[in-house]
Every structure is written in structure tokens, then in C-alpha cells.
Amino acid sequence: MSAATTPSSRPTVTEREARQVAEAAREQDWRKPSFAKELFLGRFRLDLIHPHPLPADDDVQRGEEFLAKLRDFCETKIDGSVIERDARIPDQVITGLKELGAFGMKIDTKYGGLGLTQVYYNKALALVGSANPAIGALLSAHQSIGVPQPLKMFGTQEQKDTFLPRCARTDISAFLLTEPDVGSDPARLATTAVPDGDDYVLDGVKLWTTNGVVADLLVVMARVPKSEGHKGGITAFVVEAASEGVTVENRNAFMGLRGLENGVTRFHRVRVPAANRIGPEGAGLKIALTTLNTGRLSLPAMCVGAGKWCLKIAREWSAVREQWGKPVALHEAVGSKISFIAATTFALEAVLDLSSQMADEDRNDIRIEAALAKLYGSEMACLMADELVQIRGGRGFETAASLEARGERAVPAEQILRDLRINRIFEGSTEIMHLLIAREAVDAHLSVAGDLIDPDKTLADKAKAGAQAGAFYAKWLPKLVAGPGQLPRSYADFHPSGHPDLAAHLRYVERTARKLARSTFYAMSRWQGRMETKQGFLGRIVDIGAELFAMSAACVRAEHLRATGDHGREAYQLADAFCRQSRIRVEELFGRLWTNTDDLDRKVVKGVLGGAYEWLEEGIVDPSGDGPWIADATPGASQRENVHRPIP
Helix, strand or coil: CCCCCCCCCCCCCCCCHHHHHHHHHCCCCCCCCCCHHHHHHHCCCCCCCCCCCCHHHHHHHHHHHHHHHHHHHHHHHHHHHHHHHHHCCCHHHHHHHHHCCCHHCCCHHHHHHHCCCCCHHHHHHHHHHHHCHHHHHHHHHHHHHHCCHHHHCCCHHHHHHHHHHHHHHCEEEEEEEEEECCCCCCCHHHCCEEEECCCCEEEEEEEEECCCCCCCEEEEEEEEEEECCCCCEEEEEEECCCCCCCEEEEEEECCCCCCCCEEEEEEEEEEEEEEHHEECCCHHHHHHHHHHHHHHCHHHHHHHHHHHHHHHHHHHHHCCCCCCCCCHHCCCCHHHHHHHHHHHHHHHHHHHHHHHHHHHHHHCCHHHHHHHHHHHHHHHHHHHHHHHHHHHCCHCCHHHHHHCCCCCCCCCHHHHHHHHHHHCCCCCCCHHHHHHHHHHHHHHHHHHHHHHHHHCCCCCHHHHHHHHHHHHHHHHHHCCCCHHHHHHCCCCCCCCCCCCCCCHHHHHHHHHHHHHHHHHHHHHHHHHHHHHHCHHHHHHHHHHHHHHHHHHHHHHHHHHHHHHCCCHHHHHHHHHHHHHHHHHHHHHHHHHHHHHCCCHHHHHHHHHHHCHHHHHCCCCCCCCCCCCCCCCCCCCCCCCCCCCCCCC
């Protein structure tokens, strides 16, 4: 069938089929150790993260030299208030970043890039993101999920030679997966790429294309129909944004990140050379997920930068603002918020640096660590920004422009709250991250006992799985009864003379990891095949694991700083404060594992959807406009003006 006559319609898939697509895309094997995976299994492998891994000296030198140049550029060439006012990053800023090499931070020097490590790439994102988060998003989308990263991991040598030099210095790239009616369920992907000779012909519509408005190169996920000689499936392509039939139909606007170049892109009979296909047909989702294993670290990097800024403003403001005869920082109600911001910023940076250095060393599998860093960083950064707005009071709610107009310092506290909010949705919403991490956390259980709860398996398969599960749990369960966390002298290196006792916190992590594993096993025994529907329970399990990972990282970072003589005493104080705060949250989460309103909530939801409570909505007017909830994405020629705006 020719490309011109092939119909394109949204696939109809069942829940089970959607899960099978997602399962097929995830990495199946664990070839390297994982600290976080072991943690969820009740095994506290401190040896995998301590002593803290360190970058090579030449990587440090190259990274610090670039950071110095980038800092000067941020201080002299970037005016965040202009970006906020005009809702656009000035062309000259983007051009200056290109000349600086900022678009090639992660690209190898042999292709014209800077060849920075993940550690220094993240430090750069934190720095430039503090100048304006939209710039951080621009650079991150280009390098973390845009063309450079998938080509680095899966591209042919010819593709690398062709595209990476362009991405390093001149071209901006974007990543296009989401569609108007497809978010975290890619099995329903409707954009098609139909083979036609030496080309593929793309048709479809993509939504929320970060960088798409200004991009020169696109990574596009499209479904290749199965046919003779073609395996088919969701496949990744590099597409020239200027190709005939590519139309940017809209530049979207958001509550935050006002400079974000995010749009709607339509493909109508766009011819893409087969040479531009990344990897084999059907490998698109696996490529996307693998790319995100380290790509997700860009978001917590900018969250760390935001935390540092929140701490700076909270400190400076709370020292000069007086109420009832003393600075507000000395009032306990405000002081506790400042302590939370300081301790959490320390822990987030510890999680980020540890995960990034492990990514650089490539000794460990960090898919769970990176996901936890994204989940925890995005959630905690929003809390810190909210606390800063509260500390600032009415001035926190007032815009920086308004503050400046009446003669006060233009502090964009309300802006940082708006800008950070998207991080709980970007690159996997909090809810999806809970499910993704939970799936990886129980992988060991499913690998030995999954067939027991799979309705499609035969009795023989179930019998075999039962034998495997019996052997696994006979060895595993007894190890969850006792461990080093019950010995008072364990981890003694973390209690040097004159410093807070971080060893006690590590013993708590070890004990609690075993408790977490026991809770997971009990839940699997209780709910079996229904476990995947218990999303509230799984979310709390993951949140506990995130807290334990953050506590571990904070303690390891504090000891590293003490051993190197770099703010060691202060680092121990911050780590101690964070761990004590974290332990309170962990105990609350454990309580909510079994004492919650999950069942009642489901009943209320059914009532809401069934209209039982519509009377509760009376007495208001709805200011929403008319129109469909989801825009029409029927393939075809665009009827709108192309607002594509490449940067010269």
C-alpha cells in the first residue's frame, strides 16, 4: 500500500496491551549493581556509594573553566526579567549560548562539543537555570532528550558524524513523543511512519514539543505499520524541522517558564530518509526510556539551583525583616521553614551529585536512582519555593516587576513557584514516576514469581514459578529479620568526634530498608495480581525509598566533605537536620501504608464520575471557554500559519 493511501487512525488498545507495550520497552536485565534496587530489596549496600565517587582531575578542570565562562555570561548577558516580561528568550542570548558551547556540553569534543561530565553538565544547568529556568529547559531538552543523547547511545557512526557537530554549535533539537490524546500511554501513539522506498512518510500531530518552535532538528516517535520486510512498531527518527509538510501550528503558553518554546507540530506527508531512523524499527520506546535514565537528572539539577536561590533569599530577607523586636528568622514558625530549605537543598545536591557521578563512572545501573532524583527533587523543590513565598509574606505573592515599581528589591519568589511546578509533570509525572519506580523495585519478585499471578500462564508455568519463588524467598526472607542496623557500633566512621551522629541515621536506613522490603512482600502476598492497581500503596513505598536514598546520599556527602576539609562540620549539621526531618516523613508514610482512605476514595471517585455529587457544584459560574477537551488531531494538511521560528 502506498504512503499516500495508507489510513492513519489512533490504535485501540486494551489496558493489558498497553502494559505489554510498556513492559517490552523497559530494560529487562540488571547487568550492573544498583544501590536503590538493593535498598528496595532490604539490602543496604553502602559500599556502592561510599566512599563518595569522585571525578577525574581533568574533568574537574574542564568543567570549572566552562562554569566560570557561563557564570560571567549569566551575570552580564541574561536578564531574567526581560524573558519573563516578553515571554521569550532573546535571540542574542541563544546565539551567545551557542558561541559559548552551551548547546554542546554533553557532546564529545571530536564532534565539536565540550565533552563535560554529567556532574558538570548538571552544575551548568543549575547555574543557568537560576538566571532563568526557561533557558535551563532549552538547553536540557536539546541535550538530555533531544538529538544528541539518543544518537550518542544508539546512533550509527554516519548519523553521529552528520548531526552531532550541528547540535554542538549551531542547531537546536527537540523531542516529540506526546500527542493531543496520548500522554504516558504510548501504546495509543497515532503518528505513523509508512515505509515508501528509501524513505518513511510521517503523518500525525505532536503536542508539547519543548524547543519545537525554534528547533532545527527533531527526534520524532512514530508508529511504523507492520508489513512484509518491516517489523513495525514505535520507532525513532531524526527529522529536519524545515522539511516540507512540517508545520508548527501553535506556540503554547503556560503558568510558568514563560520563555519556553513549546508548541504543537503537525506532520503531513513528511519524507524522512531511512538513514535517519535511530535504531531498528520498534525500538523507539526503549530508546526513549534508556535516554531518560540519565536525561532525567537535568530536572533535579535545576531544582537544586532553585533550592540554593530559595535559601539565599530566605536568609537575606529573614535577617532584615523584623517583627516583635527581632528578625523573623528567630521566630520558630519561620525558622523551621528556613531549616527545611537549608537541609533539603543539601540533601538534593547530595542525591544529584551522587547519581551524576555514578552515571559518569558507569559502574552502577542508575535507572532507579535517576528516577528517584527526578521524583524527589521536583516534589521537594516545589515545597521549598512555597515556603519561601510564605516567608516573604505579601511580598512573596507580589511580582518582581511590581516590587521594583514601588522601590523594593525585585525578588521573583512567586515566579520560581510557578516555574518549578512543571517539574512534577515534565519527563514523567509524579504519579507515573511512582509506578515506574515501583515496577523496577519489585522486578526481582516478578522475575521469580510473576508467572504465579499471570492469568495467561499455564499450570505448568505456574508450578515452575512456584518452585523458583520458594527457593528465592527461602534465602531472601530470613535476611530481612536482622542486620547491621541493630548493632550500635555499625557505620562508626560516620560519627567522628565532635560531630553529629550520622551513623545512627545510617543504622535507621538499614533497618528501615528491611522493613520496607517486608512490607512490599506482605502486600504482594495479600493482593497478588491486584498489586498493580494499588497505586496509593505503591506510591508510598516509593516515597519511603526516596527518603532513604536521600538520607544515605546526605550522610555520604557530609562525610566526604568532612574528609576533604571542605565545610565538613556544617555539612554534618545539615545532614543531621535533614535525616531527622526525613525520618518523621518516613514514619508517617509507613503509617499510611495500612491506615488510609484508599478504598473510600475509590467509592467517592465512582460517585463523582457517576454524577452523584453534581449538586455540590451548584452556586458557581464556570469561566472556562467553549471547545473540546482534547483538540482534533486528525492527520492531514495544516490549515494554520507556520509559527516555526529558527534562531539565525
